[in-house]
Amino acid sequence: MLQVQNLTKRYGDKTAVNDMSFIVPDGKVTGFLGPNGAGKSTTMRMLVGLHKPTSGEALVNGKNYQSLKSPLHTVGALLDGKSVHPGRSARTHLMSIALTHGISAKRVDEVIGMTGLSQVAKRKVGGFSLGMNQRLGIASAILGDPHNVILDEPVNGLDPEGVVWVRQLAKYLASEGRAVLISSHLMSEMAQTADDLIIIGRGRLLEHTSIDELISRVGGHKVLVRTDERDLFASLLAERSLPFEAVDTDGLLVSADARDLGELALREQILLYELAPHEATLEDVYLEITRSEVEYVSDELPGAGAVAAGSSAPNAPAADPQLQPVTSSPEHSFIDETQQGNGRNI
Structure with a gap:
């Protein structure tokens, strides 16, 4: 179990983490979400002893990291996939961690x-792609078979x-x-991976709940309406104080009953070519919750128009040609990511 209690971290006059408390329970994948600069990485680094809290506690199995007798076997963390000497091979890097912690060469392989x-294990890490570095980081993490995964x-x-393999790994660990505590900016992937969510903004805890409960509570009941007379229909909605937002160039997302909207269009002789219930996505509710927590807001691109509330998540990263497909197997014992630094697990 991972736990933070009234955790605060300040750097001069900047508060990175502000009186935060939550528990990551055993047997679940907990998603850790928030805008850039929200304090996610700082919190994770305090859990593994890399940053000292200004106040409060960051605990692993009820203890702070420094008091753990076998850190690598208790908690593993992938925090920076590139924190490896570029002149070392992947296998040499893993062996150095293994030798320090009494782990066999068989486990390394x-x-x-x-x-x-396997095909790049003897290659120097300095020539690795980003994806290969991430896989090496995960390999370092699962080396010690820890009970807690960050x-x-x-x-x-x-x-x-x-991406699918990481999802399967996280679920298997749980x-x-x-x-398992896992952060990501890919909302569609997090929706398929996590059981519970922790959402933070500007160092504060905003939400800690299940995905289903969050979408139901924040997403609400909405109906998607499409018509060539969108502006006219929008004015009718405004007259009746019905909340709505523009979607694309011809749509409206309305907080109302579909039957009532259909009857309104019929009375006003407005042709609708789509009238359908809209189920909010994790991306929808995440953007709603963190709307006022984003530090960097871009201007709208020319011609971009309104952004649909139900727009899809960013595309998955392009394939890495240097890597061969991986088939995960339940026969293996999965573990958490760690790097070696000054003889400790990071």
């Missing part, structure tokens, strides 16, 4: 195969097959009773 690095943007740079 096992995780190399598990993460799809993965910061693990799908960054991975091809679609790799099924073994491990606590």
Whole structure:
């Protein structure tokens, strides 16, 4: 179990984490979401002892990181996939961690195969692509078979097959009773991976709940209406104080009953060519919750128009030609990511 209690971290006059408390329970994948600069990475780094809290506690199995007798076997964390000496090979890097923590060479070879690095295991890490570095980071994490898993943007740079593999890995870890905390900016992927969500903004806890409960509560009941007379229909909605938002160039997302909207269009002789219930996505509710928490807001692009509330999540990263497909197997014991630094797990 991972836990933070009244956790605060300040850098001078800037508060990165502000009196935050939450629990990541065993047996679940907990998604950790928030805009850039929200404090996710800082919180994760305090959990593994890389940053010292200004106040409050960051605990692993009820203890702070420094008091753990076997850190690598208790918690593993992928925090920076590039924190490896570029002159080392992947296998040499993993062996150095293994030797420090009494892990066998057999286990090293096992995780190399598990993460799809067999063909590049003897290649220097300095020539690795972003996706290959991420896989090496995950291999480092699963080396010690820890009970708690912390993965910061693990799908960054991975091809679609790799993204699916990380999803399966996270779910398998949780099924073994491990606590899994995973951050990502891919909302569509998080919706398929996480059981619960922690959403933060500007260092504060905004939400901690299940995905289904969050979408039901924040997303609400809406209807998608499309018509060539959108502006006229919008004015009728405004007269009746019905909340709505523009979607694309011809649509409206309305908080009302579909029957009532259909009857309104019929009375006013407005032709509708779409009238359908709209189910909110995780991306929809995430953007709604964090709307006022974003530090950097871009101007609207010329000709972009209104953005649909139900717009799809960003496309998955392009395939990495240097990596071969990986088939995860339940026969392997999965573990958490760690890097070696000054003889400790990071």
